[in-house]
Amino acid sequence: MKRIALALALTAGTVLAASPTFGQKTDQTGQGRAVVTILPSHPNDNLGQVPQGFKLKVNGKDSTVMNFTPLQESNSPVELVLLIDGGARSSLGTQFNDIETFVKEMPPGTKIALAYMENGRAVFASQLSSNADEVLKGLHLSSGFPGSNASPYFCLSDLAKSWPSHDRTARREVLMVTDGVDNYDRAYDPEDPYVDAAVNDSVRAGLVVYSIYWKDMGRANNTWYQNNAGQNLLLTVTQATGGHSYWEGMGNPVSLQPFLQDLRRRLNHQYELSFSAPSSGKPEVESLKVDLKVPSAKVDAPQRVFVTSAASARE
Template sequence: MLKQNSAKLFVLLLFTTFFSGVGLSQKKPPKKQDDRVRTMTIPISIFTKKELKENQTGELVQAGDLQVKEDGDNQVILSIRSVSNTPLALAVLIQDDLTSEANLKLGELRDFIRQLPQGSRVMVAYLRSGTIQIRQKFTDDLEKAAKSLRIVTGSSATAPSSPYQQVEEALKRFDALPTGRRAILLVSDGLDVSRGVESSTPTQSLDLDRAVLRAQRKSVAVYSFYSPASLTGNGNSLLVLNGQGSLERLSDETGGRAFFQGTIAPISFEPFFEDLNRALNRQFALTYLSTHLRKDYYKIQVTSTNPDVKIEHPRGYYYR
């Protein structure tokens, strides 16, 4: 858990250090297809390696010059927008067959939504068998979004065979929103048994593959909380590890993070929310010019000239 010891100092540093210390790498991109380019926006989070190692918030060092590469080719950065000038769009997705322990944490989730920065937009939805139940469309009324939360059914009858099918559906809801800081908070066991238990590993789930690609294409970072559901509530280690591994892959490849408390139901989400708040406060919307116009998958690399800085970002995206 990352401790937030100096909130006022952190906010001050967020405004002064980044916008005096972040350099935009302006290397001229290689000429391709008559210099035609397109605009691309991705979510990035900037940390110091010391913070991540010690799990403690400290002063944010100079970020140095940032550089973006697609498939090894330098790209020109246009802007880096922070928390202060780019409101967050957050979709809260809850698997409806979570075990009853999840209902004890609804108060923590409501408080998290209410405490989001002013101007944030929140959607609340439940992942059910074959469908997604929208309880609240994207709104900047945080109190209304918080009140839309309900207890989960906890029934296997409502269990989605794959939560990632509904994640894909939820990602479509971002289409009507302006580009900027986008994220999903997924509370799920992460298990995809749509093609049988034997195909539920992180590397075999086709629905997970599609959810990752769609989230990357729409520049949405996925943060996931593991919570057991109808198939994982009995503690089956194989199913639990497959589900957690899938959540970790989804979050890691989209620029988010996955949160677990061993292989059991977390006693509280509070430690998760402390880390999540810190991650969202360090999230930026980075916009750059891409010189790649061919329909294909492109690997992304974002680096800094400061060796003490670590940048989390999507691993790539599929352009089509």
């Protein structure tokens, strides 16, 4: 009887040893891409050769640069959505000439659309088009009703989820004109869930987001605390996606022209970074740190990036 029990125990041990360990994780490799801006210190300068030999970390882990190439209209046209706050002060109308000039002076292949933040959605007033006159037909004063956007971050998430084009070769750029105040969480919170959701949605959709600070109509938005909170939340979004935030102190800028001119320069100095990185095997938004030093130039790289499995990246 003891021999039978011993034999059964040995058999059970053999079966357990041969069984797969389901909880064990295996190292996998994912892939991703990011748009990096390298802006020369002087407007008329060119970088010359494409920078090489830099390092990057994805989710804190060393990752491999697969390609780093300049983005041109010929291989990566620009799709730009101007997303204007529905509660913006009517004085924004004084800036319409600057906006019109900006739209008309963009390269012929650039497609632009106008959308307004209304009740948590990006409502299009004109569709993506390279025809400046068609685009500008949608330019109008906002309703100016306090809080009519619900939250600028709801509107950005909506835009990211319903981008009006399926051209994956195009660069997806967004310029938000808003005070950045989250009406659902007016206190500054670096972990604001709506801002975090907007960042994740934007990164997954491949958006590069810029912002121009312009005051809303609401009285509660006029305090120094609210203005500062709004600017910092916008900065969180633009830094995460590789864009840039523009403002002049706590008031509305005298002119949008310098900001729009700088944005145009940035669009002309963008590069596509493709990489491979350690991955869990699931599509995830991860942190990104790019170590790239270019003499006499400023490097803006996104702080977040979307990493997919190598298999899905090839599909």
